Amino acid sequence: MTSKKDSEPTLEHAHTATGIVGDGDTHHLTIPHSHSDTDRLTMLSTPTLRKRELLHVDEDIYASTHSLTWAGQQTHVMTAHIAAETDQEIDGGILAPTGRVTFQLSLAAFIAAFGSSLPHGWNTGVLNTPSQLIKDFLNTTYTERFGEVPGPQLLNFLWSASVSIYLVGGCGGAFCAGWFANKVGRKRGLLICNVFGFVAAILFATCQVAQSFEMLILARLIVGFGCGAGSGLVPMYLTEISPINVRGAMGVLHQFALTCGILLSQIIGLRQILGQEHLWPYLLALTGFPCLISSAVLPFLPESPRYLYVNEQSREKAEHALRIFRQEEDVTLDLEEMKQEVIQQQQEPEWTFKRLFKNKDLSMQLALVCVLAVAQQLSGINVVFYYSTGVFIGAGIPIDYTQYATLCTGIINVLMTGISVPLMEKSGRRKLLLSGMILMVISATGMTVTLSLKDISTWMAYFSIVSLVGFVIGFAIGLGSIPQFIGAELFKQGPRPPAMSFAGLLNWLCNVIVGISFPLMEPYTKQYSFIPFIVIVLGFGAFLWWKLPETKGKTYEEIWNYFVKEKHKHEVETLLESPVDKNRNKPKKTTKSGSLVNGATLN
Template sequence: HRPLRRLTVVLVLATLIAAFGSSFQYGYNVSVVNSPSQFMQQFYNTTYMERYHSPMEENVLTLLWSLSVSMFPLGGFFGSLMVAPLVNKFGRKGTLLFNNIFSIVPAIMMGVSEIAKSYEIIIVARFIVGICAGLSSNVVPMYLGEIAPKNLRGALGIVPQLFITVGILCAQVLGIRNILGNSWTLMLGLTGIPAAIQLLLLPFFPESPRYMLIQNGDEKKATKALQRLRGWDDVDSELLEMRQEDQSEKVEGHLSVFSLLSQRSLRWQLISIVVMNMGQQLSGVNAIYYYADSIYGSAGVRESDIQYVTVGTGAVNVFMTITAVGRRLLLLCGFGICCGACVLLTVALNLQVWYRPVSTTNACNLSLCPIPYVVATEMFRQTARPAAFMVAGSVHWLSNFIVGLVFPFLEVSLGPYSFIIFAVICLVTLIYIWLVVPETKKKTFLEVFQMFAKRNKVELNLGDGDLPLKELKESPQDAQKATPF
């Protein structure tokens, strides 16, 4: 028997291309409007003056700018609603290729916005590129989770977050005044380059074998894809596990979101992904990324130094993402550190000590790790996974939108104490994970499903004669004949 724990060239390249073409853009567009915000707001004001021959009022400018920032996560919310129908129709890889439309088109729009003298184009383009991020943030983890062997699922699950943080860092570096900080239209338009690269290269790599076998019923193509990904011909054991999952789901068919909500056997899995995604996005991290310059300015950082402090934050975040490992422990550590970080950030803002916000921002990045999506992949079986990701993504992006839209007004009304709200949310999420979420590392999808059966108060037996799941592993001959109750 060959070891499953093996990274092949095909698996590595498929992972890197999927993550660079999609996750990198997500991170890049989170941070790209922060550094050039001053110049973009000047453009808004100048354009308004030319149109209406009077300066823009301060509250109107604040509203327009918060819309420019928050249209990105709002687009992400609508992108998440498109996940289930697209991945079921086009597959995982096919959806990623289709999704590049929502990157290339807005990249062109943002690139010509200054020539067109229209800030409305920027707001609309931010919404469209948000759709791209909403789709990719759900589909990339789903794709990687399905092409990876179970003992590499967590390791490959880190890759999208790594590319998100690298994208954030690249936007921060390019935003330095001496690089592209003054050329904000070029900065915004660069988001189309990763999409073009993915569009050219990803077609040469396999579709998800699980999708082809379980949802398309094409065992021949699934076997070929699995052989390419694993680097050897003997993939019978993985195909057997997929067939078991397929047989256990045949009575369910493809679950819609509404049918998913009514499934008693998936109740706690669904609650868990909602809590984890809501906690992740309401942890305060996105407020820092969207409005870093404003926050650091409030903390007493000199205006000339803010851009370098922001870049330093991004660099340490990349390092922390690379070194992050685990599932449940990482979730607990991430939310715990972020809770403390928000409290320290509140103190730092009150005392005007700027280095503390930098260090606490770095710590907060742990809660932005990809583990909620990795766990979501493992908590749901094939037919329920698209609908589950649709729910998780909707909560993720709706919470992100709320932070992007509300934080400027929250900062005005509560000042430095606005981060106490985020600290409470992190603490509540941590307690829930401690009490409810199990360790899913190195478990098959069926084993994870069995772990939740007791909490959901359902009987979970497969096959003739009430054959339990754990005996299915020990008796593959019976497993091939098994049918669900």
Template sequence: MSSTQDESVVDDDVTPSQSQLVPESTVAISTIDVIGEPNNQKWTSTLILSIIIVVLSTSFVMGVNIGGPNLYNGFMVPWARGYPFPCQKEIGTAQWIARKWWNCVYNDTTVNSNGYYYLPEIPKDNLIGQRLQDSLHNILFVIGGFIGAYSGQFWYKCLSRRNAIFANMPFQIVASIFMIITLYIYNGYETNDPDKATLDKARKLKDVAISFFYISRFLFGFAAGMCCVVSTSYLNEISPRALRGTVGSCHQLAIVIGILLGQIIGLPWILGRHNTWNWGMAWVGLLPLIGSVLIWTLPESPRWLVQEQRQNEAAQSLRKLRQSNDIEAELIEIQNEETALTRKDLGIIKVFSSSEFRWPLITSLVLNAIQQLSGIDAVFFYSADMFSLAGLRDEKVLWGILATGIINLIATLIALKLIELLGRRPLIIWPLAIIIVIMIGLTIFIVLNAKNPEEKKEALAIVSIVFILIFIVLFAIGLGPIPYVYSNEVFPVEARAAGLSLAMFINWFCKFLIATFFLPLQSAIEGYVFLLFCLFVALAFTLLFFKMPETKNKRLQEIQTFWK
């Protein structure tokens, strides 16, 4: 076999020599020591292009759907309640936008004679129920997510890795179309104070439009949950071992970029207005539309091909990804790691009940649960409410939201380097310890803010925002990317589909809990809600400190010895 390691691409049509084929499954693990460690552990143009196409078509779309609604809630909530006109906004940033962009004049009965400028006040005994209804679109997104995550094991098993990613894209395209048409069949674009007849006319197709809206959010969620399984699996399987953490983190990086861009697009100067929020939520469907064509230019996962006993195709795929003929050592390593291929794929019940997979499963579940129960989605779904609670007003809330996205992106970029430099375990354990302190401090400052006079509120609000931004940094360098990477690293092949689906199911179930109960809890106990997050983080820290192994640059057999 040629020893050249240049970057020239080998013609896929060339028949590999016998030495380039994957050896029989009887090859011993020690064979790697004879041939040598895989030495093509570097970036290539094919690897980079594969990552970009996959994450922009799936993970990035997920990020936009997490970050965007936060800025559109001020429009979507009254619209869904049955008040679609520009000036019908609750006090806060949305009302500031209505004054600035729609010339709405509040507290003036001469221009507000019918009283439709204001949403009816919610009775205290119905506050929690109304808050649940207001967050229904986020709840449906998350319900779709954990159904998509649970179903990921079936897409993962029944289709090739690349085909499973392609199957993800039609859900997003249909969701985008549904989102666009919602505001065209139920809207109120008149700037004047509407009379009852005008309001009744606007509401004529209200139920149909809201149904499309909710279906769209569910489909976007389903695709997001599914991509957490199929996209992360593909990224893990095409990456060389030395880059596995960084490549796996690209899923989280794309989510973070999507969150930030969703926040930018949602600013009122772009699409964050009464009559454009549907496009702000739907434009991202262009990416899976393009991706559904480009996906066929990418190589299939060589690991999946080895599992399917398609050795020649696996060798061709690996040569294309590494852009080198010198792939024999890596092929042998893949073959040895996939020796469980002759065993039947295990289902969720078997993996859940087997002592062999107990600690890989428990640590994966805890990591994915605390990723959500740390409170991060409360920040990205409801940071407008959080910043208002902390004391920010009007356009300052918008800049506070944008700051969360920028800080999150910077910290995630840093994490791409740290995840291979420091490993997985330190980036989970020590940030968790600091987050406990941050949550306690955040509670104290928000409670103090509520008890102080108006002129002192803004200073305390700034301190609270700083605490939130520090929390985002700590989350982004560990809890953001590592649960996706870790869950792909600790399971053997026969348990990987079931284990990953369980981990992603728990991730989305906890996201569902946050989306459902954060607003009602915030209404009931205000700033003390962060003490609940603090409790969850403390419990996760305790378990992971004792039971989470380091997986950086380790083979599966080395990882498993930690629990023995």
């Protein structure tokens, strides 16, 4: 019989305790736990227990058993899995490395976002104000080249191609972001994105002089590719260089710079500035300016320490980069936090899309990051901006001033995204995301009601403005800010690039779908256009409330362990509900402690 002293296990990870179970006796095993007073668990064993046969020990604790040879005799190890805490909190048992926001860290974050995220936003909104001038250019160029005036359908096709080809390029860039991240690194990948911005800027600046609408369309494709790749690389770089206690705030900088880019393009595109017949090509070409500044500074900034340590297997380079970012000599905690990933990375083959999809251990993380990417585009934010002009006119704002009212909406978007930066580390990702989605549902419902009743009462138009602003605020603090970087938190170093590439591809594809489907849907749905988006946000919000954990202040290892624990808990519940195996008493192959037992590793 195994003594009580021998049966007390050492806890290496939070929520898991292992102990030897002997010959049919009952043993009291102490379960150490760094964050609770859970002390003793009574485990009942029999000689017939074998691997993966389960005992329901308590309503909050599940136990599974494994056969193995210990000290020369066959026995069994029982593993207790303590159920997840309330409100999806991840209970960490690891001393998390924290740090302050240094000048070097701030500079790296600013340059990365300024050089890639701001051009992303710029090219998203830059065609709105000078749209009629560009249509005139397409019309004139086609007429002079082919000697005939293009029909309305052909002209509309050329204009649609100029707008939507940017999204096609973005899909391609997002798909390749993971390859750039793994093969050349995060920093060098951002430099490559800048090259695409340079080339596009030259084509934008010269397309009118060359009288070539093909150059305009090609430039939009090229800049879209660069922005698509940057949309995956920037959040990855920002989260990997940041201490845990400011990781969320730094991750939001991508979306903040993106919204600033949209707003700046609308301001500088006004008729009083560059929104003029002979100046609009230079308006489009300004996308190259942040790329130029970024390319001048990025080479002097460190690469992601996590990439250097885990991917390039260089502890020395990672330590040097960490000392620059943290401005501290002792970065041992950061290095130790990465060390386990280094060991695992050495034992694993390269992560590809195929391996990502086949790995069942990552199915929930992949589902979450995909839901967030899709929800961001299918939330209806583009529909709100589409309706903004009509809402402002209905409130009595003269049509000549509606562009300024729309600018005010963009300013609110930027301000609220900026406010979400400190809120991200105070309130947490989960609470902020769900609160924003609730506000979006309420506001979209309000817009549906007020737009339907606007002919009954004039003051309904003012409620429409309030609902519109509420929707923008809800989006800015939730679905606007969080999906872009939380994918980097949910995955370890290996699967992170392909996972974020796939999520980015989905995000851009959904943008294309909304851009194509909404103009076709709007004539039939009119003021009820928000209803499908309300249903989508409600559905995705329920799923995220159910499955998304809070990642604030957690190491990548702690987040990974949370999903492992949840998966084991689900397996336990499933097997408890299944019929007992009739062959359970048949002998099974055993092995030594620490080796594989039917595919599971025992430590």
